[in-house]
Amino acid sequence: MRAALWLMGLFAAAVALALFTGDNDGTVTIFWPPHRVDLSVNLVLLLLVGLFVLLHLALRALTAALELPRQARRWRAQQRERATHTALLDAMTQYAAGRFLRARKAAEGALAREQALVEAGDAPPHATALRTLAHVTAAESAHALQDHATRDTHLDQALKTAARPGTAAELREGVLLRAARWSLNDRDPAGALARLEELPTGAQRRTAALRIKLKAARQHGRIADAMDTARLLAKHRAFSPEAARSLVRSLSAELIGQAHDPGQLQAVWDTLDPAERRTPELALRAAQRLLALGGDHAVARQWLHPVWDEMLALPESFSSAQRVRLARVLEAGMLTTGEASDQEWLARIESAAQANPRDPTLQYLAGMACLHRGLWGRAQMLLAQAARSLQDDGLRRHAWRALAQLAEQRGDEAAAAQAWKRAADAGAG
Numbered sequence: 001m002r003a004a005l006w007l008m009g010l011f012a013a014a015v016a017l018a019l020f021t022g023d024n025d026g027t028v029t030i031f032w033p034p035h036r037v038d039l040s041v042n043l044v045l046l047l048l049v050g051l052f053v054l055l056h057l058a059l060r061a062l063t064a065a066l067e068l069p070r071q072a073r074r075w076r077a078q079q080r081e082r083a084t085h086t087a088l089l090d091a092m093t094q095y096a097a098g099r100f101l102r103a104r105k106a107a108e109g110a111l112a113r114e115q116a117l118v119e120a121g122d123a124p125p126h127a128t129a130l131r132t133l134a135h136v137t138a139a140e141s142a143h144a145l146q147d148h149a150t151r152d153t154h155l156d157q158a159l160k161t162a163a164r165p166g167t168a169a170e171l172r173e174g175v176l177l178r179a180a181r182w183s184l185n186d187r188d189p190a191g192a193l194a195r196l197e198e199l200p201t202g203a204q205r206r207t208a209a210l211r212i213k214l215k216a217a218r219q220h221g222r223i224a225d226a227m228d229t230a231r232l233l234a235k236h237r238a239f240s241p242e243a244a245r246s247l248v249r250s251l252s253a254e255l256i257g258q259a260h261d262p263g264q265l266q267a268v269w270d271t272l273d274p275a276e277r278r279t280p281e282l283a284l285r286a287a288q289r290l291l292a293l294g295g296d297h298a299v300a301r302q303w304l305h306p307v308w309d310e311m312l313a314l315p316e317s318f319s320s321a322q323r324v325r326l327a328r329v330l331e332a333g334m335l336t337t338g339e340a341s342d343q344e345w346l347a348r349i350e351s352a353a354q355a356n357p358r359d360p361t362l363q364y365l366a367g368m369a370c371l372h373r374g375l376w377g378r379a380q381m382l383l384a385q386a387a388r389s390l391q392d393d394g395l396r397r398h399a400w401r402a403l404a405q406l407a408e409q410r411g412d413e414a415a416a417a418q419a420w421k422r423a424a425d426a427g428a429g
Contacts, residue, residue, distance in 0.1 A: 077122035084113040088130065091137045100141040104150070107138035132161045132171050136178060143182050155179055173203045180212045189220035207238050223255045224271070252276055256286050262295035269303065280322050283307045287329045301345055304329065312352055315359075324392045327365045346373060353382065360389035364399055371402055380406050387422070397426035 026041035091106035111134045117123050124130070135158035142151035155175070162172035176195050183191035193216050196209055203209060210233050217226035230251055234244035252272060259265035269277070269286055276282055284307065287300040307326065311318045318326075330345070346369050353359070353366035367382030380403070387399035404419035 073122075077117065077120070080113060080117055080120075080122070081124050084110050084117065084130065087113060088134055088137070091134070091141075095137060095141055095144075100144040104138050104141035104145070107134045107141065110134045111138070128161055128164055128167050129171055132158050132167075132175065135161065136175060139182075140178070143185070148186075151182065155182075169200070173199055177208055177212065180209075180216070184212060184216055184219070187219065189216040189218075192216040193220065205232065207233065207236050210236070211238065218251075223251055223258060227251045227255065227271075248276065249279060249281060252282050253285050256282065256289055259289060259293070262290060262293050262299075265290055265293060265295065266299075277303070278306045278310065280307045280310070280318065280326070284322070284325050284329055288332075291329070291332050301330070308348070312355075315356075320361075320391065323361045324395060327361050327395065330365060331368050345369070360386045360391075361395070364390060364395055367399070368402065371406075376406055376409070393426050397423050400426055 028039045028041055028044045030037040030039065087106050087110035091103045091110060094100075094103035094106055111131065114123075114127060114131050114134065118127060135154045139151045139154035139158065142148075142154065155178075158175045159172065159179075161167075162175050176198050180192040180195035183189070183195060192212060196204060196213055196216070199209060204213075210229050214226055214229040214233065217223070217229060227248060230244070230247050233239060234241075234248065239247065252268075255268050256265065259268055265286065272282065283303050287303050290300045290303070291297065304326065308330075311323065311326065330349070349362070349366045349369050353362045356362050363382050363386035367379045367386055370376075370379035370382060383399045383403050383406075387396060387403060390396040390399060400419050400423035404416045404423060407413075407416035407419055
């Protein structure tokens with residue numbers, strides 16, 4: 001279509017020119033005494049056009065001749081700028097290849113070339129970014145060489161350069177993230193967190209910053225902050241769902257282990273999500289910690305209630321170690337008597353043991369519950385049934401010891417001696 005329009009335009013111009021010049025009888029007379037010259041108007045027009053073209057070409061040639069020194073200067077500046085870029089690329093290449101000393105020298109060479117451009121007044125528009133990246137590359141190389149003095153010098157220069165007006169905010173944010181990562185590598189979590197605090201609020205919530213904050217908070221012992229950061233990372237899908245759950249679970253376990261009194265442990269428990277409270281590992285750890293701190297046994301059993309229900313509903317989802325651990329925690333919470341919650345749990349344990357007669361752990365737990373409540377006949381029957389099938393040495397030893405004590409109470413010395421012998425054998429195993 002465009003070619004057709006060009007052809008139509010050329011045809012129209014040719015027709016107009018033919019109409020104008022084809023029947024033009026006008027003349028132009030030039031008097032140069034004593035001479036007289038008559039020229040056709042068409043020839044005069046052609047001469048004027050030629051003169052105009054010649055004058056235009058002459059002016060362009062003159063301008064080009066006068067522009068030669070400036071173009072030569074611009075060419076030299078471009079060559080120096082290209083050499084600066086080449087040096088910076090070489091520094092990055094050497095750093096990626098693990099040749100850190102060469103990378104630092106190349107970066108310092110790029111800085112020297114860029115400074116020469118600035119002093120000559122030929123600084124490129126992106127000189128600030130180029131200089132900052134060169135400082136960062138030199139600092140990275142010095143950090144890899146464990147030259148902290150040189151690294152800090154280049155880092156300060158990079159921060160000063162990136163703070164200049166008109167510089168992209170992302171440039172300074174990138175330098176701060178690098179500085180935070182270096183502090184983290186130096187086992188200085190406080191310094192890493194301080195660098196992250198210098199970032200804008202939006203930049204602090206980026207995945208890269210949150211990853212650094214998570215590691216720094218864990219190193220610094222700020223487990224609560226680490227948990228909040230891990231949840232944000234999980235929300236941003238920085239980890240797979242399983243990895244996120246595992247990370248939050250491990251942080252929650254650390255936070256529970258750091259509690260020094262029941263009140264602090266209760267506050268930690270309240271910060272957990274409902275799904276986390278139903279996690280067997282966390283519930284068992286929290287209940288054990290509460291009992292070790294002298295907390296309320298009823299509260300510990302309340303925390304374990306969802307885990308107990310889940311174990312009865314989905315027994316295949318619980319390992320034998322988790323079942324043994326749950327039994328031990330519940331047994332440790334049976335030392336009080338007379339509370340309504342104790343009677344409820346006794347009924348709950350007996351019902352579970354009756355519903356699962358082949359589960360030795362439940363039989364053992366029901367037997368110990370009866371023993372603590374003075375139901376010795378029932379305890380004798382359940383513990384004798386469980387002691388022969390228990391796989392855990394600790395529970396089996398406790399069962400035989402309880403049977404030995406019951407035999408001594410009823411005066412059966414032979415049965416007591418046999419039970420003590422079995423308890424000793426279980427302890428030796």
